[in-house]
Amino acid sequence: MDRNKPDSESELQELLLRAGQGDATVLGELFSRFRDRLQLLVRLRFDRRLQGKFDFSDVLQDVYMEAAQRFNDYLQKPDLPLYLWLRFLTLQRLLILHRRHAGTRMRDIAREVSLYQGAMPEASSAALAARLLGHRTTPSQAAMRAEMQIRLQDALNSLDATDREVIALRHFEELNNSEAARVLGLSESGASRRYTKAILKLKDLLVSLGLGEKQI
Numbered sequence: 001m002d003r004n005k006p007d008s009e010s011e012l013q014e015l016l017l018r019a020g021q022g023d024a025t026v027l028g029e030l031f032s033r034f035r036d037r038l039q040l041l042v043r044l045r046f047d048r049r050l051q052g053k054f055d056f057s058d059v060l061q062d063v064y065m066e067a068a069q070r071f072n073d074y075l076q077k078p079d080l081p082l083y084l085w086l087r088f089l090t091l092q093r094l095l096i097l098h099r100r101h102a103g104t105r106m107r108d109i110a111r112e113v114s115l116y117q118g119a120m121p122e123a124s125s126a127a128l129a130a131r132l133l134g135h136r137t138t139p140s141q142a143a144m145r146a147e148m149q150i151r152l153q154d155a156l157n158s159l160d161a162t163d164r165e166v167i168a169l170r171h172f173e174e175l176n177n178s179e180a181a182r183v184l185g186l187s188e189s190g191a192s193r194r195y196t197k198a199i200l201k202l203k204d205l206l207v208s209l210g211l212g213e214k215q216i
Helices: 009-020 026-045 056-076 082-109 125-133 139-157 161-172 177-184 188-208
Strands: 112-115 118-121
Touching: 009 026, 009 056, 026 056, 026 082, 026 125, 026 161, 056 082, 082 177, 125 139, 125 161, 139 188, 161 177, 161 188, 177 188
Parallel strands: none
Antiparallel strands: 112 118
């Protein structure tokens, strides 16, 4: 069983019902189930030029504390599915950290994508390329990986911003089509079409670069 996801929608609703009845342990249980997905989200969307300035576990600790403060409000008006709400809080926190460390230079460091009517960090092409390539351990593999990552980043950067974002959401964050549609502000059918077209574009680019399609 994937410990990052409740066993079923009915289990999730049962946990939320317990929370609404005052069970203070529920948020911790739910957050632990989603922790790995949220950590992956941070890894995909933090700017590499800020590496070393903050720790991923500290980001998630801050998110948990904010979620605990706002959880009752969420339960009274759950406008988003729980994971998307936690994801939104995580992106907000990440953006605050980006701005704090980069100051007024943030707009030059990374272009921000508007989600939920607010600016959010986009998935970096470096992080996406690294996850496409996986792990190579020997020196020769590492050298090959570095060259391939540059070429993959070029391919990803040549995609339309929304195409790149929908690939990040569906292929890397593993949001389902309904979740991705809400994030992007599209209909479910529109999000599905956009993802299909984006994947085909990326495959064509990989083939043109001599990288093949095995990475996706």
